[in-house]
Amino acid sequence: MESIPRYGTMSTIQSVERAFQILHAVAQFPSGAQLGDIAEITSLPKSTVSRMLTTLEEIGAVERDNPGAGHKIGPAISDLITRPSWLVSLVEPWLKKLVEQTGETATLSVMDGDRLLYIDQHSDPNSNIQLRDWTGTHFPTLHVTSPSKLFLAFDPILQKRYLAKPLERFTENTETDASKLAIYLDQVCKNGYAWVREEFERGLAGVSAPIFDQNQTVIAAVSLYGPVFRVPPAGEDAEFTALVVTAAAEITSHLRG
Amino acid sequence: MESIPRYGTMSTIQSVERAFQILHAVAQFPSGAQLGDIAEITSLPKSTVSRMLTTLEEIGAVERDNPGAGHKIGPAISDLITRPSWLVSLVEPWLKKLVEQTGETATLSVMDGDRLLYIDQHSDPNSNIQLRDWTGTHFPTLHVTSPSKLFLAFDPILQKRYLAKPLERFTENTETDASKLAIYLDQVCKNGYAWVREEFERGLAGVSAPIFDQNQTVIAAVSLYGPVFRVPPAGEDAEFTALVVTAAAEITSHLRG
DNA sequence: GGAATAGATTCCATAAAGTGGAATTTTGAT
DNA sequence: ATCAAAATTCCACTTTATGGAATCTATTCC
Numbered sequence: 212m213e214s215i216p217r218y219g220t221m222s223t224i225q226s227v228e229r230a231f232q233i234l235h236a237v238a239q240f241p242s243g244a245q246l247g248d249i250a251e252i253t254s255l256p257k258s259t260v261s262r263m264l265t266t267l268e269e270i271g272a273v274e275r276d277n278p279g280a281g282h283k284i285g286p287a288i289s290d291l292i293t294r295p296s297w298l299v300s301l302v303e304p305w306l307k308k309l310v311e312q313t314g315e316t317a318t319l320s321v322m323d324g325d326r327l328l329y330i331d332q333h334s335d336p337n338s339n340i341q342l343r344d345w346t347g348t349h350f351p352t353l354h355v356t357s358p359s360k361l362f363l364a365f366d367p368i369l370q371k372r373y374l375a376k377p378l379e380r381f382t383e384n385t386e387t388d389a390s391k392l393a394i395y396l397d398q399v400c401k402n403g404y405a406w407v408r409e410e411f412e413r414g415l416a417g418v419s420a421p422i423f424d425q426n427q428t429v430i431a432a433v434s435l436y437g438p439v440f441r442v443p444p445a446g447e448d449a450e451f452t453a454l455v456v457t458a459a460a461e462i463t464s465h466l467r468g
Numbered sequence: 469m470e471s472i473p474r475y476g477t478m479s480t481i482q483s484v485e486r487a488f489q490i491l492h493a494v495a496q497f498p499s500g501a502q503l504g505d506i507a508e509i510t511s512l513p514k515s516t517v518s519r520m521l522t523t524l525e526e527i528g529a530v531e532r533d534n535p536g537a538g539h540k541i542g543p544a545i546s547d548l549i550t551r552p553s554w555l556v557s558l559v560e561p562w563l564k565k566l567v568e569q570t571g572e573t574a575t576l577s578v579m580d581g582d583r584l585l586y587i588d589q590h591s592d593p594n595s596n597i598q599l600r601d602w603t604g605t606h607f608p609t610l611h612v613t614s615p616s617k618l619f620l621a622f623d624p625i626l627q628k629r630y631l632a633k634p635l636e637r638f639t640e641n642t643e644t645d646a647s648k649l650a651i652y653l654d655q656v657c658k659n660g661y662a663w664v665r666e667e668f669e670r671g672l673a674g675v676s677a678p679i680f681d682q683n684q685t686v687i688a689a690v691s692l693y694g695p696v697f698r699v700p701p702a703g704e705d706a707e708f709t710a711l712v713v714t715a716a717a718e719i720t721s722h723l724r725g
Numbered sequence: 726g727g728a729a730t731a732g733a734t735t736c737c738a739t740a741a742a743g744t745g746g747a748a749t750t751t752t753g754a755t
Numbered sequence: 756a757t758c759a760a761a762a763t764t765c766c767a768c769t770t771t772a773t774g775g776a777a778t779c780t781a782t783t784c785c
Contacts, residue, residue: 224520231527238548262481262744262764291494291545336600340669343593478763482741503732504731504733513774515773515774515776536733
């Protein structure tokens with residue numbers, strides 16, 4: 212059989228490839244890279260490397276502590292990972308304030324299809340025991356985290372669909388009885404917040420409150436989490452809860468204009 | 469006064485700037501960016517954006533789940549932040565193994581002048597309660613972390629200089645009596661490991677063991693840390709300690725060839 | 726099945742962008 | 756001050772990257 216003529220393939224952009232070679236070389240030197248070292252590692256002429264570093268510095272992809280100091284990876288790189296979106300930008304000041312007020316971890320999450328998605332997270336940079344960054348992470352299991360309980364509570368169709376399946380146990384605290392959970396979710400609707408205490412993972416506790424759009428639909432959840440030994444126990448959590456409920460209410464109010 | 473003629477300034481590299489504009493646009497779409505959206509945000513022609521995305525995908529700076537799916541930020545970006553160096557690369561398999569064996573956080577640290585510097589850190593991605601990433605962080609306070617106790621124990625000159633100054637208290641567990649600490653450091657030398665238990669921060673515990681070079685100098689410390697409720701208490705920590713001591717001994721052996 | 730539409734990829738002439746060796750400037754050590 | 760090493764800038768010109776148009780791919784509708 213005669214071979215079929217093939218549509219060509221695209222060339223790549225050499226200077227962008229070189230930029231990343233240089234970034235990779237810079238990353239080898241935690242204390243700061245010298246131009247000469249970078250040129251040696253990349254086998255590029257010094258003048259080329261110098262001009263590229265100037266460009267990368269203007270963009271924020273590399274930085275220097277002072278003029279003459281070594282080159283380090285800059286803030287523009289980590290900024291690419293935080294993945295801002297319009298809702299994330301809008302809610303950020305409230306998340307930061309919650310972190311300032313409590314020293315704990317504040318998150319923003321939405322439903323993506325039938326899965327919970329964390330789209331932003333802030334924590335106290337001075338705290339050595341922190342929570343993993345869930346930003347970009349999907350959770351299909353909705354009965355064991357506080358934001359997902361909110362979505363279950365306020366969306367009867369989702370709740371009915373979800374509770375028709377057996378509830379998986381994660382810890383000794385996990386609620387696996389659907390009718391008991393349904394009763395709890397009724398209270399979530401009345402109270403306007405949801406708690407989780409070591410139902411998903413031992414040592415993890417937190418509270419979430421809903422952000423509503425103009426149609427009274429829950430579009431996102433603000434949450435405040437910490438290691439359980441730092442979070443107020445049940446019965447003493449009114450103040451901690453109120454901070455989150457207030458933040459979410461303010462955001463809702465803001466969205467309504 | 470007549471103005472001084474000025475040595476010129478370098479132009480920047482347009483295609484690299486455009487590459488970062490495109491990366492920034494991709495980052496706005498957590499679920500994946502379409503070529504048309506990117507072209508609109510950046511005001512660049514679609515053909516230019518298409519070719520740039522091809523390049524960025526080859527580099528690993530963007531990725532797709534499948535052909536035809538949206539573009540997301542890729543692994544090459546976060547790799548730039550981990551800042552590998554030769555010692556970090558060499559020790560990485562051992563750190564990863566420690567994490568597999570225990571589910572806790574393994575770190576590599578060195579002395580940088582009179583300050584402890586964390587140069588690598590690995591933790592269990594499935595664990596939701598983790599420690600903050602200290603990579604690149606300097607600690608000038610040496611009596612309250614396990615790796616820095618090692619450096620104090622094995623460097624008599626450093627120890628004498630450090631213990632001449634008052635020892636700051638961080639928690640109720642902090643040792644502030646220099647002669648008591650000196651006795652503990654003697655044991656560190658004999659045992660070949662050092663522990664810390666809530667001396668720096670409530671809830672934080674861990675153990676460190678030394679990596680020696682061919683001159684019997686401690687060049688780095690391997691550490692294993694966790695939240696105190698997950699770390700074996702004193703008297704039951706022999707196995708946990710042995711994992712770290714063994715790893716450090718193997719690395720030392722490897723360095724001696 | 727064909728037609729229409731939208732999204733994405735590739736082509737290619739050429740303008741412009743990026744290059745690298747040499748010249749110049751800056752920095753650090755003595 | 757001098758010197759050497761590191762870094763930056765210049766500039767002629769080659770090479771690379773460009774963008775509009777052509778082509779390909781995937782989806783939807785009849």
